[in-house]
Amino acid sequence: MKPNPVTWAVRSSVRFWRHRAVFKGLPEASSVNGGRWFSASTGRGVSVMEEILARVVVPLPSYETRDKSPPPPESTSLEFMNFYRGLEKESKVDFLSKLSQECGVDHKTVSELAVKLLDTQRRDQATVLQAEDRLRYSLTPRYKQLFSHVSRVEGGVKFLVDLRADLLEILTSKASDSPHIR
Secondary structure, eight states, rough: OOOOOHHHHHHHHHHHHHHHGTTTTTHHHHHHGGGGGGGEEEOSOHHHHHHHHHHHHOOOGGGGGTSSSOOHHHHHHHHHHHHHHHOOHHHHHHHHHEEEEHHSHHHHHHHHHHHHHGGGSSOHHHHHHHHHHHHHHHOTTTTTHHHHHHSSTTTTTHHHHHHHHHHHHHHHHHOOOOTTTT
């Protein structure tokens, strides 16, 4: 089938608008001197780093709807990747600290479920297994879903390998003493 110029134009414009969302935060970020995106504040007083994290790291779905929640759009993974690549080395340390600390495990929920698990020990085996499964699910950090979706994007696996190399470098150079990064 021979491509029609009108069809080609429509398809390319759809691609443009779909990927335009990736660059939505760039006007704010590019106005910052020295490329330090995270220090810029939006009109609401929230830093660009916090805004990116709020947009790309979705809350963990409830236990009951864990398999039914739709995946986030590809543009959020691309936005995360482009933002991280644009950071300087010391900014990456701050960003990874913030990501690991604020988008990790919900410790309050974990402790509540651990108490419930202890309470269910006297009940039947099925109840104990369900309580254990709920506790296991709540121990999943929120950023794990983000990394899972990033791995499905073109170039995502390489990005995750580079991110891991940055983390190992941070740990060996002791650039951050955050227990969350460890």
